[in-house]
Amino acid sequence: MVKDAFHGRALRVAVIGSGPAGFYTAEELLRLDIRAEVDLYERLFAPYGLVRYGVAPDHQKTKLVTKRYDKLANEEGFRFIGNVEIGVDINFSTLREHYDAIVVTSGTESGGALGIPGEDRQHSHHAFEFVNWYNGHPDHQHHRFNLQTHTAVIVGNGNVAIDVARILAKSEEELRDTDIPKSVLSMLTASKIKEIRVVGRRGPVQASFTPKELKELGELAECSTWIAPEELDLNAASEAELNDGDIRTRGIVDLFNGFANAPGNGKNLRLQFHRSPIEITESGVRLVKNALQGEAGAQRAEATADVENLDAGLIISCIGYRAKTIEGLPFNDQRGVLLNDAGKVETGIYTAGWIKRGPSGLIGNNKKCAAESVKTLRTELEVLPPCPKPFRPEINKRTISYADWKRLDAEETAQGSPRKKVLSLEEAIEILDR
Ligand code: NAP
Numbered sequence: 001m002v003k004d005a006f007h008g009r010a011l012r013v014a015v016i017g018s019g020p021a022g023f024y025t026a027e028e029l030l031r032l033d034i035r036a037e038v039d040l041y042e043r044l045f046a047p048y049g050l051v052r053y054g055v056a057p058d059h060q061k062t063k064l065v066t067k068r069y070d071k072l073a074n075e076e077g078f079r080f081i082g083n084v085e086i087g088v089d090i091n092f093s094t095l096r097e098h099y100d101a102i103v104v105t106s107g108t109e110s111g112g113a114l115g116i117p118g119e120d121r122q123h124s125h126h127a128f129e130f131v132n133w134y135n136g137h138p139d140h141q142h143h144r145f146n147l148q149t150h151t152a153v154i155v156g157n158g159n160v161a162i163d164v165a166r167i168l169a170k171s172e173e174e175l176r177d178t179d180i181p182k183s184v185l186s187m188l189t190a191s192k193i194k195e196i197r198v199v200g201r202r203g204p205v206q207a208s209f210t211p212k213e214l215k216e217l218g219e220l221a222e223c224s225t226w227i228a229p230e231e232l233d234l235n236a237a238s239e240a241e242l243n244d245g246d247i248r249t250r251g252i253v254d255l256f257n258g259f260a261n262a263p264g265n266g267k268n269l270r271l272q273f274h275r276s277p278i279e280i281t282e283s284g285v286r287l288v289k290n291a292l293q294g295e296a297g298a299q300r301a302e303a304t305a306d307v308e309n310l311d312a313g314l315i316i317s318c319i320g321y322r323a324k325t326i327e328g329l330p331f332n333d334q335r336g337v338l339l340n341d342a343g344k345v346e347t348g349i350y351t352a353g354w355i356k357r358g359p360s361g362l363i364g365n366n367k368k369c370a371a372e373s374v375k376t377l378r379t380e381l382e383v384l385p386p387c388p389k390p391f392r393p394e395i396n397k398r399t400i401s402y403a404d405w406k407r408l409d410a411e412e413t414a415q416g417s418p419r420k421k422v423l424s425l426e427e428a429i430e431i432l433d434r
Pocket of ligand 1: 207360
């Protein structure tokens, strides 16, 4: 039997950020052995964070996880409060006065920088902009990407680089059954890009791809993925890493070997290793060739004297994301995470998701991460003072409830495939006021 055990009433918790970590945190809180009331705050009008705006639009099955979040949203004790930005619409310190505990799950808000000359040139972008743009994020619809160029260079060897390359490589037909906004879809399908290069600073064994995602690059309808065979030569330390490595590493190297070939006649996606961008130039990018140094398992890319200039009208760096701190909370600027111990920032303030542990892992990893943080919170209930002010602060602006969101969702779904994503707050409010 769940009890009202926190000072004779339910525990009042605000969760900031409605991506997967926010929903899993709310779920863990509602499964506690004492009754909890959870308010899930979201800056945007739509929930789901990374699932809506980060997961690639051609990975619709992955996005089905939102069904689970919808179920949770119907549970007693859960409330979604959209269109409220903490620190802008309401201060964090005010929020603290109205809740017993706060869990920050606001994820990442920008991309890591390459830190090289020319990075701010018009044809140079971070994946954060491009991914949010093709996923219809309301803050990112103003970006313009040069898709009328022959060559695009994607920097980084993680799954985000694969997503970006795949979206650029897919044909109109392959992109049709997605939730890419129509305006974006028409720009992507008018693309003139014929060559996509994915460039890693280290070697094939050190790439962070996962086999399932890499395999998709070999299944593109109108684009050939290839690697020059000599790119797959390994030094002794990389051989050792491969032999001692996990199934994932073996899996991706096997896939690379399958791609070792010559380019096709049409559109090509080329994987290259051991290269780092050192300058974004007027006509493209200057790359330096790297040699791997160090012991197996800890090899670093060291620049050689070998430099090449590549003509490219679009450069997208996919080198990780960064969180934005909340004023007053301790932040590790280098790692871009809130300082925390098993999710505890300080008594009464906790964190989960990418702002807690950094930008890595799949959606499901956030469940374990949220469970750890809520467990930490649970152990502190004896020492947690009840909030001094009444439950829920007043918010003097139009907020979005979950029922509002479901109306917007129904409107998007009704538009069929591709779904017409609601792209702005004004559009959302216009629909809700009809
Ligand atoms: P990631 O997996 O950490 O990959 C980042 C890549 O950027 C690495 O190859 C890294 O190389 C490289 N890099 C970092 N700094 C660099 C620099 N200054 N110059 C050149 N290269 C640099 O990160 P991610 O791709 O952003 O993905 C984030 C998380 O989301 C990952 O866990 C990923 O698996 C997950 N994700 C999953 C999916 C999916 O399942 N479909 C899709 C997207 C993302 P080094 O290794 O040398 O540092």
